[in-house]
Amino acid sequence: MVEGIIIQGLIKGGTYALLAVGFSLIFGVARMINLAHTCFYMLAAYGIYAFARLFDMPLIASIVLSLLATTLIGILTYRLFIDRVREHHVTVMLITLALAMVFQECMILAFSSEPLGAPSFVNGYWTIIGVKVSYQNLLTFGIALAVLLGVWALLSKTRLGVAIRATAQDSEIANLMGINVRRILLVTMALAAALAAIAGVVIAPTLTLEPRMWTSPLVMIMAIVVLGGLGSVKGSFIGAFIIAFVEALVVFLMPSGAFLKDAFALLVMVLILLIRPEGLFGVVFEEERL
Amino acid sequence: MLRRLLKDFQGDVLAIPGRLLALIFFVVLFFIPLFVQGSSGNYYLRIFIFANMYVIFAVSWDLLSGYTGQLNFGHALFFGVAAYTTALLNLHLGWQPWATIPIGALAGVIAGLIVCLPALRLRGPYLALVTLAFPLILLGIIFAFPNFTGGELGLSGLSRISESRTTDYYISVVVMIVSVLLMWKLTDASSSLVRTGIVFHAIREDEITARASGINTIRYKLLAFAVAGFFAGIAGAFHAHFMRIAGPSNLQLTLSFQVIIWTVFGGITSIYGPVVGVYILFPLMEFLRVVPEVRNLIFAGIVVLMLLFMPEGIAVWVRDKIERECPRCKLSNMAFRKTCRACNTRLYEHAAD
Numbered sequence: 026m027v028e029g030i031i032i033q034g035l036i037k038g039g040t041y042a043l044l045a046v047g048f049s050l051i052f053g054v055a056r057m058i059n060l061a062h063t064c065f066y067m068l069a070a071y072g073i074y075a076f077a078r079l080f081d082m083p084l085i086a087s088i089v090l091s092l093l094a095t096t097l098i099g100i101l102t103y104r105l106f107i108d109r110v111r112e113h114h115v116t117v118m119l120i121t122l123a124l125a126m127v128f129q130e131c132m133i134l135a136f137s138s139e140p141l142g143a144p145s146f147v148n149g150y151w152t153i154i155g156v157k158v159s160y161q162n163l164l165t166f167g168i169a170l171a172v173l174l175g176v177w178a179l180l181s182k183t184r185l186g187v188a189i190r191a192t193a194q195d196s197e198i199a200n201l202m203g204i205n206v207r208r209i210l211l212v213t214m215a216l217a218a219a220l221a222a223i224a225g226v227v228i229a230p231t232l233t234l235e236p237r238m239w240t241s242p243l244v245m246i247m248a249i250v251v252l253g254g255l256g257s258v259k260g261s262f263i264g265a266f267i268i269a270f271v272e273a274l275v276v277f278l279m280p281s282g283a284f285l286k287d288a289f290a291l292l293v294m295v296l297i298l299l300i301r302p303e304g305l306f307g308v309v310f311e312e313e314r315l
Numbered sequence: 316m317l318r319r320l321l322k323d324f325q326g327d328v329l330a331i332p333g334r335l336l337a338l339i340f341f342v343v344l345f346f347i348p349l350f351v352q353g354s355s356g357n358y359y360l361r362i363f364i365f366a367n368m369y370v371i372f373a374v375s376w377d378l379l380s381g382y383t384g385q386l387n388f389g390h391a392l393f394f395g396v397a398a399y400t401t402a403l404l405n406l407h408l409g410w411q412p413w414a415t416i417p418i419g420a421l422a423g424v425i426a427g428l429i430v431c432l433p434a435l436r437l438r439g440p441y442l443a444l445v446t447l448a449f450p451l452i453l454l455g456i457i458f459a460f461p462n463f464t465g466g467e468l469g470l471s472g473l474s475r476i477s478e479s480r481t482t483d484y485y486i487s488v489v490v491m492i493v494s495v496l497l498m499w500k501l502t503d504a505s506s507s508l509v510r511t512g513i514v515f516h517a518i519r520e521d522e523i524t525a526r527a528s529g530i531n532t533i534r535y536k537l538l539a540f541a542v543a544g545f546f547a548g549i550a551g552a553f554h555a556h557f558m559r560i561a562g563p564s565n566l567q568l569t570l571s572f573q574v575i576i577w578t579v580f581g582g583i584t585s586i587y588g589p590v591v592g593v594y595i596l597f598p599l600m601e602f603l604r605v606v607p608e609v610r611n612l613i614f615a616g617i618v619v620l621m622l623l624f625m626p627e628g629i630a631v632w633v634r635d636k637i638e639r640e641c642p643r644c645k646l647s648n649m650a651f652r653k654t655c656r657a658c659n660t661r662l663y664e665h666a667a668d
Contacts (some may be wrong), residue, residue: 126614244451
């Protein structure tokens with residue numbers, strides 16, 4: 026029981042962390058709420074299905090192609106649509122929402138709304154402290170941790186990471202320091218899309234694919250990033266595991282009330298925000314200059 | 316007295332093309348039932364009744380989020396709370412629509428005040444995401460007690476508002492016009508009657524400065540949430556009685572986002588923007604039912620293109636084409652005039668040379 030909750034929470038938390046870190050990163054750097062973020066997750070999951078099942082490509086090739094294609098779509102989305110209206114915050118939110126709808130409808134047209142299954146990477150399971158965990162789930166968790174470690178190294182150890190963090194702190198001053206802010210925004214968007222795509226690829230085999238699969242994780246990661254503090258990468262990482270444990274608790278303690286998991290996760294978010302309005306690790310942004 | 320009114324009417328309505336258009340629009344609304352008849356007429360009236368309710372709903376969002384700057388991503392909460400309250404009162408206690416709709420609106424006010432508690436401490440994207448949570452939490456509660464709330468199916472079998480579709484239509488038009496005019500007056504920054512308009516603008520632009528100027532911003536934020544909840548509640552309660560059902564779709568994320576799309580499409584912070592947005596987008600969605608597969612795709616595509624090329628909204632874009640503000644006395648003029656109608660200043664300095 027307790028073991029089950031812990032293992033489920035960790036595995037779910039890994040995927041949520043991948044999604045939430047990307048969402049938080051793009052918010053921190055570009056101050057935009059990208060409601061199409063989980064669409065990249067959906068696109069990557071569908072991509073792996075399309076390449077592996079429909080075109081009969083080897084699994085590795087379809088994974089790589091799916092990741093590349095999704096990242097490219099992310100970059101194009103930013104270049105063609107978001108970049109032009111970046112000054113109007115509400116417009117950005119709406120345009121990403123409309124794009125999410127476009128992606129969803131395109132997937133319905135291409136694959137119909139029937140639930141589909143993607144091929145699994147590895148079969149079999151392993152018994153840890155009395156709970157059966159499939160290798161697929163372990164792989165998901167491992168990849169999530171490795172990728173997040175990579176992101177942390179990128180942000181804290183490389184020149185690009187310094188540039189990204191500088192832009193997040195103050196884009197005008199970063200611009201004065203010779204950082205090409207537009208390019209940094211594009212790179213961050215590509216990074217965020219790639220993170221979402223990785224989450225989508227690794228989780229695809231354990232889920233049924235359907236065109237509306239982006240809405241539920243979107244609500245969850247919004248709860249996570251608000252809980253952890255918008256724009257704080259560390260906060261989203263920890264928030265992801267908190268929300269994932271809440272979800273696992275609800276699912277295990279009342280199996281008949283599994284549909285309540287969203288409501289409970291959001292309730293936790295509201296309660297924490299009432300105590301700490303800027304989230305657990307909130308970055309208190311100074312008022313944006315005029 | 317009468318002559319004075321007539322003169323005001325001439326100066327403040329006829330001379331400003333935007334208001335003239337609004338007047339023509341309201342008058343045309345009253346004559347629509349004369350032109351559409353029969354069963355297809357009933358269908359068109361149904362679309363217009365829905366549009367009227369969504370207009371109230373969207374304008375209330377504009378008052379709260381556009382004017383006061385409290386970005387609300389869960390506006391469906393007020394709509395849904397009012398719809399469920401109305402449905403419960405009507406089904407269990409047998410109250411009639413004239414009693415349940417005002418009480419539904421009051422339930423919307425209470426929901427607004429409850430949402431306002433975190434709103435007092437949060438701002439910007441935090442507020443947007445927290446407000447997003449409330450309708451979803453309520454949805455969870457509704458699914459948890461299916462015996463009382465109807466669960467997934469919702470509560471159906473409410474009594475009708477009136478016997479005929481035409482009467483329904485006229486009631487909805489009158490309620491819509493009165494609500495929109497009230498909200499327009501409440502947000503009118505240059506009004507000498509009510510102070511709320513200018514205070515709402517001040518809170519949106521800079522809350523700290525507003526507080527430093529001696530404005531009790533907490534009281535005004537509460538007021539904005541209460542007013543928005545009231546009008547969204549009217550829309551929700553009316554919708555429940557007209558559809559004769561209150562269901563989970565009244566609380567879903569789609570409805571909250573829909574209202575934002577309508578408002579921003581028409582033009583945020585303008586009151587007439589959401590009216591235009593609803594009256595263009597809602598009928599468009601209905602007519603797109605002839606191509607069900609690509610209906611949502613076309614809709615989303617239109618929204619994307621529109622946001623790219625007219626980010627201010629369509630109504631504001633049109634207004635800028637037909638109206639011109641005098642550079643000296645800030646009075647609105649028709650765009651084709653060369654000089655201001657009050658102070659004779661040249662409106663187009665460079666064009667005149």
